[in-house]
Amino acid sequence: GPAYLVLATASWVGMYLSGVHPTLLGVVIALVTPAYTARREEVEDAARQTRAYLQSPNPAYARAARLSIERSVPVGERLHQRWQPWTTFVIVPLFALANAGVPLTGESLRAAATSPVTIGVVAGLVVGKLLGILAGTALAMALRLGDLAPGITQLQLAGGAVLSGIGFTISLFIVDLAFDEDEAAADQARVGVLVASVLATALGWGLLRLAARRPAGTRERPETLSPPVDPDRDHIRGPVDAPLTLVEYGDFECPFCARATGSVEELRDRFGDRLRYVFRHTPLVDVHPRSQLAAEAAEAAGAQGRYWEMYDRLFASQNRLDTTDLLDHAQAIGLDVERFARDLGTGRYARHVEHDVESAEASGVTGTPTFFVGGRRHTGPFDAASLAAALLAAAGDQGIDSDDGEERRDPAALPAPPAELPELSPDLPETPDRGGDHPRLTDAQLALLERHGSRRPVARGDVLYRPGDPGYAFHVVLSGAVAVVGPARGDDERVVRVHGARRFLGELDLFDDQPVVRTAVVVRGGEVLRLSLDELRAAFAAEPALKELVVRAYLVRRAMRYELSADLRVLGHPGSADVRRLREYAAARGLTTEVVEFEAGGDGDRVLAELGASEEDLPVVVSRAGRVLHDPDAAALDLLLPPRG
Incomplete structure (x- = not known):
């Protein structure tokens, strides 16, 4: 940040004094600013520093964690995120108006309306750029130099091409160069630049809006896995008949896929034998030239019973995917290297990889990594917590037992959330306090929590959280009553506990941000106080005694679980x-x-x-x-x- 600001300021002054237009400096700085994908070792270092701060919060660890996180984000992306609001809403508009240098009076606009210079500038920026980009794209596709990214339509391409006609900076610079001796023509050209920017914005917005409204008959991108998992063909990590299924389309040279392997390993540790994981190849050879041969290497290793060993090595060594590196990997995991080299040389498994690519296209995959949960494409983040929540939600939708979250049971399965909650009597009694598990909060404690949270009226039947939610908030019952309903075990009651006024809901899993497996439903209308996890931590920081009360209550509730249900x-x-x-x-x-x-x-x-x-x-x-x-x-x-x- 500051270093780049000082360098840019000094360079700008130097170029200005030298007589060179300082606008060119922006192009130079953009070219010398480092651009790269996030480096795995820097991200891992940020995770280590953050864990150290969590274990021992102090100013030194906080600064180290903050700096390591910043360093893990590429400089270009970091600067873009920091300055984008200022450049978009302040710097660029002021720069454009200041450099236009033409009064927008009625006389100047009338002169520009009939000026061939103004008309030519508008036509060049709005029509010329549109035709140029469309023609250039068509030529590149005809010469097989590339293709449109999956999901991009011609109408979307046209909308983007029109938006390129917004030409403040360089267009005004060219005006100064082209009309340095004719100020009247320069003013007309500047008006043309401003008019073209307005027209390009409006036309581009209209085209993209039109593209967003898919016309009748336009085929939506598939959302289901095609073909389904086939144990005779797919490589499956975990039991073949596991109730939870996660399929990934990936590329061994893709850095995002390598990061996703950490999420997958965390899920496997968490769900154990309840999860089967499938990896299908989608080598993006245009950007990852070594990915095709790496995919074939994994299949060749699979033919010798070492698919997952090769999978692990390829993702762990993404900088070593050349042909000789693949042979080294094969030797390291104990393959018959002669057979492995022959299989790669003859392209024996190229067709298998091609089948996976065809499957990706049929399933609507447009990039890597793409995950399918329970046979449906997953959208959104692919961190372990998000994927776990999706797996649990899919398990509930499909009536599959998943055994995760607040209760751990044997046999290893958790009943799916019930389609309907049992009819709960409004006269359910409160669960009595048995040794500190259900304390009532004082007026001072309620006032503190209210400063950090928000009140919410609730009616009978309202649900505060339910199975499949990625987490839940901290709730305090101010009036009325809330029942916590859990999966039944044999003839046991479904109601786990009932909370009345001044009592709080939750268990230790609140702090783990784990997917929810119980339902909190209002049985008597009233009012609750809701705090997010961050708001609750802020309240704890303000009053450590409140934290101790809540944590001790959660510990007693956890201890009581040991007294129930199982031998x-x-x-x-x-x-x-x-x-x-x-x-x-x-x-x-x-x-x-x-x-x-x-x-x-x-x-x-x-x-x-x-x-x-x-x-x-x-x-x-x-x-x-x-x-x-x-x-x-x-x-x-x-x-x-x-x-x-």
């Missing part, structure tokens, strides 16, 4: 061998289990502390009676809970 509650890592062993033990003896995923950090450590354990003791087992064992073997479990007779 064995297991706190640990769901995909670990020890947790699988415990599940197998319970299944062999007809016992029910509930697995709660341990997450390192404040909340996870506090739960362990409540159980008198540490992370080294995982997995921790809690019986229905509340007895706790640390990483027990079968003999210890037999003493804790005999098998059912």
